[in-house]
Amino acid sequence: YVLNGTKQFIAMGAQAKFMTIFARTDKSVPWTEGTSGFMLFPPKEGFEVGRLHDKVGLRLYPQHELIFRDCEFSEEDRLGEENQIHASRRNISNITNIGTLEATSTALGIARRAYELALNYSKERVQGGKPIIEHHLIAMTLLEMFTRLEAARTMMWRSAHSIDNGGSDDPKLPRATKVLAVEALNFITTKAVEIWGGMGVMKEAPIEKLYRDAIQLYHMGNTNQVNMLKAMADL
Ligand SMILES: Cc1cc2nc3c(=O)[nH]c(=O)nc-3n(C[C@H](O)[C@H](O)[C@H](O)COP(=O)(O)OP(=O)(O)OC[C@H]3O[C@@H](n4cnc5c(N)ncnc54)[C@H](O)[C@@H]3O)c2cc1C
Incomplete structure (x- = not known):
């Protein structure tokens, strides 16, 4: 196999010692039927790490371009049957669910920090003669921030329980949970900015970072639209 092309936004792309690469191996059929998986242990001839993407948030979690120029892979490098990587993934959908849950828990960690900082600040900041x-x-x-945080957290535990038990009781649950958690997160960080007043947008205060981090979660672990499309199929 000779791979050519560039992959974008690959998390830890410059640091990884092992990667799985999905590549089209038959363009005459839909991608779900014409894609194969390959193992890559960098460095490798024809493979190069490109630029670092300059994101506004989650800046300690880097994404790079991965560039393939006539990069050769043998049959031994291939994961499973040729053209069957998507069919194989469907059989091990719990791996996708675990990845989705990882993004969900990242979202809830940021949301919790933003809520706690807003709560503490509101007890200290005095305006109109009393704490705000x-x-x-x-x-x-x-209270609305708390409610959305707890609703998303409870649903995340429910999803984790489902995944621990094979994920078969309700396959749409992990994706639906991620959508809810990302919406809750961005509501909570925005409200935290409001509650911190002008300090909310100052770089010397901790809130603006959480606000910037929060929007990354719209795209990690699939977008809300794509997660909803896939979850809808299990209605
Ligand atoms: C911080 C971060 C880390 C990432 N890490 C990785 C990684 O490790 N590995 C990796 O492979 N990728 C990674 N990505 C890429 C990420 O998976 C994609 O950015 C994401 O899936 C969206 O794809 P896109 O950027 O091409 O947007 P597009 O696909 O162009 O989407 C643009 C908009 O159109 C919507 N849309 C797309 N298709 C449809 C449809 N059929 N119906 C309705 N709406 C649709 C999307 O939801 C979105 O709102 C990362 C991205 C970020 C931001």
């Missing part, structure tokens, strides 16, 4: 948490609109916002 004593203003009902602020307390109500905090």
Whole structure:
């Protein structure tokens, strides 16, 4: 096999010592039927790590381009049967579910930090003669943040339980959970920016980083639209 092309946004692409590469091996059929998987142990002739993508958030979690120029792979490098990698993945869908849950738990970690920082700040910051948490609109916002965080966290535990048990009781659950968690996360970080007032957008304060990190989660572990499309198939 001779691979040519460039992959974008690959997490830990410059650091990985082992990679799995999916490549089209039959273009006369749909990609689901004409894609094979290959093992790659860099360095390798014809393989090169390209530029580092300059993201606004999650900046300690790097993504690189991976470039293939007449890069040769043998049959021994191939994972499973030729053209069958997507069929194989369907049989081990729990691996996809675990990846989805990883993104969900990352989302909830950021959301929890943003909620806790907003809660603590609201007890310290005094405006109108009292801590801002004593203003009902602020307390109500905090309660809404708490509610969405706990709803997403509870659903994540439910998904994890399902995956531990083979994932067969409700296959749409992990993807639906990720969609809910990402929406909750971006609601919570936005509200945290509001509650911190002008300090919310200052680089010297911790909130703006969480806000920048949060939008990364829309794309990691598949986009909301793609997760919904796939979950819908299991309705
Ligand atoms: C931080 C980060 C880490 C990443 N890590 C990796 C990695 O390790 N490995 C890897 O392979 N990729 C990785 N990616 C890439 C990521 O998987 C893609 O960015 C993501 O799947 C979206 O693909 P795209 O950027 O091509 O957007 P597009 O596919 O161009 O999507 C653009 C918009 O169209 C929507 N859309 C696309 N198709 C449909 C459809 N059929 N119906 C309705 N709406 C649709 C999308 O939901 C999105 O809103 C990473 C990305 C980020 C941001």
